[in-house]
Amino acid sequence: MNSAAQTFTQFPLSAAMHAALRGAGYHTPTPIQAATIAPALAGRDVVGAAQTGTGKTAAFVIPIVERLRSTAGAERRDMALILAPTRELAEQIHGWTERLGSGLRTALVVGGVAYGPQTSALRARPSIIVATPGRLVDHLQRGTIQLAHVRIVVLDEADRMLDMGFKPQLDRIMRTLPPGRQTLLFSATLPPDLGALARMHLRDPVRVAVGPQALPPARAAQDVYLVDSDQKTPLLLSVVGENAGNMLVFARTKHRTDRLTRTLRDAGHTVQRLHSNRSQAQRREALDGFRRGRYRILIATDIAARGIDVADIRRVINYDLPQTAEDYVHRVGRTARAEADGHASSFAAPAERAQLHAIERHIGTPLPRRTHAAHAARPPLRRGSPAHSPGAAAGSAAVPPAIASQMPRPNSSGVRHAAKARPRRPHSRRS
Ligand code: AMP
Numbered sequence: 001m002n003s004a005a006q007t008f009t010q011f012p013l014s015a016a017m018h019a020a021l022r023g024a025g026y027h028t029p030t031p032i033q034a035a036t037i038a039p040a041l042a043g044r045d046v047v048g049a050a051q052t053g054t055g056k057t058a059a060f061v062i063p064i065v066e067r068l069r070s071t072a073g074a075e076r077r078d079m080a081l082i083l084a085p086t087r088e089l090a091e092q093i094h095g096w097t098e099r100l101g102s103g104l105r106t107a108l109v110v111g112g113v114a115y116g117p118q119t120s121a122l123r124a125r126p127s128i129i130v131a132t133p134g135r136l137v138d139h140l141q142r143g144t145i146q147l148a149h150v151r152i153v154v155l156d157e158a159d160r161m162l163d164m165g166f167k168p169q170l171d172r173i174m175r176t177l178p179p180g181r182q183t184l185l186f187s188a189t190l191p192p193d194l195g196a197l198a199r200m201h202l203r204d205p206v207r208v209a210v211g212p213q214a215l216p217p218a219r220a221a222q223d224v225y226l227v228d229s230d231q232k233t234p235l236l237l238s239v240v241g242e243n244a245g246n247m248l249v250f251a252r253t254k255h256r257t258d259r260l261t262r263t264l265r266d267a268g269h270t271v272q273r274l275h276s277n278r279s280q281a282q283r284r285e286a287l288d289g290f291r292r293g294r295y296r297i298l299i300a301t302d303i304a305a306r307g308i309d310v311a312d313i314r315r316v317i318n319y320d321l322p323q324t325a326e327d328y329v330h331r332v333g334r335t336a337r338a339e340a341d342g343h344a345s346s347f348a349a350p351a352e353r354a355q356l357h358a359i360e361r362h363i364g365t366p367l368p369r370r371t372h373a374a375h376a377a378r379p380p381l382r383r384g385s386p387a388h389s390p391g392a393a394a395g396s397a398a399v400p401p402a403i404a405s406q407m408p409r410p411n412s413s414g415v416r417h418a419a420k421a422r423p424r425r426p427h428s429r430r431s
Contacts, residue, residue: 011037017066020100021058030055035208037062040184045205047198048186052333053217054210056186057096057309060154063184065101067152068127080152082130083173085160087112087280088287092309093156094130104128109145111135112280119144133161133169140176147176158187158194159326167193174201188333189326216329216363220316220336222344224356224367227375229349235375236260236319237267239345240297245314246290248334249299252320257299260319264297274300302327310334318346321355325362345370 008021008029021027029037032050040046040063050056064080071078082097084090087110094108107121109131115138122129122145129136129145139145153174155161161170183202187194198205216222227235240247251257254275261273272286272295290298291310302322313335322328328346335342346367348356360366 011041011062013062013066014069016069016102017062017100020102021062024058024099026058030059032056032208032210033059033062035210036060036184039206039208040064040182041066043067043182045182045202046184046208047190047202047205048184048208048210049188049190050186050208050210051188051217052330053309053336056156057093058100060156060184060186061093061096061100064128064152064154065097065104067182068101068104071151077125077149078151079126079147079149080128080154081136081147081150081173081177082128082154082156083133083136083161083170084130084156085132085164085166086303087132088283088303089157090130090132091284097128097130101128106130109135109139110280111138112283115139115142115144122146133166133173137169137172140172147173148178150177150181152182152184153177155183155185155187158185158197159189159191160187160330162191162193162197163326167197170197188330216332216344217336217342220332220342220344222332222346222363222367223370224346224348225370225372225375227347227349227372229351231375232319232347232349233260233263235347235372236317237264238372238374239317240264240269241267243315245296246293246310246312247297247315247317248290248310248313249297249317249319250322250331251299251301254301256320257301260299264299269297270295271297271299274298274303276301276303302331313342315342316344318344321346321348321352321359323355325359328359328362 007027008018010029013021032048032054036046036048036059040060048056048059050059060082064082068078068080082090082093084093090108090110094106097104097106104127105124106128107118107124107126107130109118109122109129111132111134118135118139119142122139136145140147155170161167183205185194185198185202185205225235236249249260251260254277257273257275261271264271272289274283274286278286286295286298287310289295299319316331316335318328318331322331332344335344346356346359356367
């Protein structure tokens with residue numbers, strides 16, 4: 001990681017770009033920006049491994065805009081293509097291309113909306129196309145998109161695109177692109193199948209890794225409530241009622257998302273929901289309302305885990321634990337973005353113990369146990385666990401507001417040691 005770049009003046013950027021960065025309040029490059037912008041400006045391929053919320057978007061938008069602006073004559077037709085896994089993420093990236101690249105024509109190509117306006121935008125020869133892979137391939141098949149002039153392609157959240165089954169679409173798109181193009185690949189994790197993709201499609205890339213791989217942001221305080229499943233909703237109502245600030249709540253299914261939204265609304269909270277059965281207009285309204293504070297609480301399935309860039313989410317609540325540890329990291333990455341602090345609480349029912357252990361193994365440390373006096377898990381579920389006994393809960397309940405935080409005690413020597421490869425906790429095989 002290159003930590004030498006203290007301000008953006010260190011890079012050979014245009015006056016227009018410096019003005020746009022100042023307007024965005026960006027003064028100091030984040031580590032991924034410090035490491036990526038110079039090689040990308042120089043035309044190198046880049047593989048960037050960085051956690052969510054590290055400033056990846058500007059790390060590729062800045063060099064794209066500068067390179068496109070600097071081309072002249074026939075090269076004015078040069079284009080950049082940015083691929084992202086979700087509509088929300090694509091929309092956000094598109095917003096940044098407009099903000100940092102004023103004067104360049106852009107197009108947003110995502111599913112869930114009509115083809116007509118997209119086709120018109122594509123016909124107008126945009127310099128930057130931001131797309132989700134599925135809709136882009138639809139346009140290729142309809143003959144409504146031309147990729148022959150793409151000089152720079154970005155694969156953002158590449159691991160997620162593979163997870164979501166976009167490999168065939170990515171292969172198709174990469175085959176269609178001209179061979180001499182520059183490729184920038186960003187990913188939170190670099191699993192082997194992504195390595196294979198990079199070897200096939202990138203030329204001698206500069207490899208940039210920022211921070212510990214695939215870990216939640218260090219500024220996010222994390223904890224877990226061990227709770228019976230029928231107590232999750234009352235616990236959520238308590239946590240929502242006792243803590244100020246906006247909250248992003250993750251639930252496992254669309255149905256649970258809908259149900260929780262109704263419950264919180266009935267309890268008088270401003271709340272909206274985000275999941276894939278909602279129309280694109282509804283999803284946009286939910287996200288926008290959450291961003292602007294019209295809704296204090298947004299309830300979402302994992303579809304929202306990667307795409308959301310709301311600058312200041314105070315708290316993420318995993319009402320249901322995610323299926324994978326990677327999804328946990330991405331969910332928690334929604335809070336504590338950029339310079340802000342945040343908090344992530346998870347509700348783990350007995351049936352979710354295996355997921356909890358997988359998460360703790362992945363992040364390398366046990367999550368501090370919290371107990372809410374009104375909603376503690378029933379004793380039989382935690383037989384033999386001193387950290388979760390009714391006595392422990394009552395003993396710590398003096399901490400206002402009836403919440404106590406305590407670490408699990410796999411042994412007396414402390415948390416770090418217990419966190420190593422095989423965390424063994426008293427409740428580890430009882431789910
Ligand atoms: P990203 O990882 O691109 O989604 O960025 C995460 C958050 O950091 C967003 O809210 C960005 O606006 C913000 N951000 C990105 N780069 C900078 C910077 N150099 N200075 C301050 N904030 C930034």
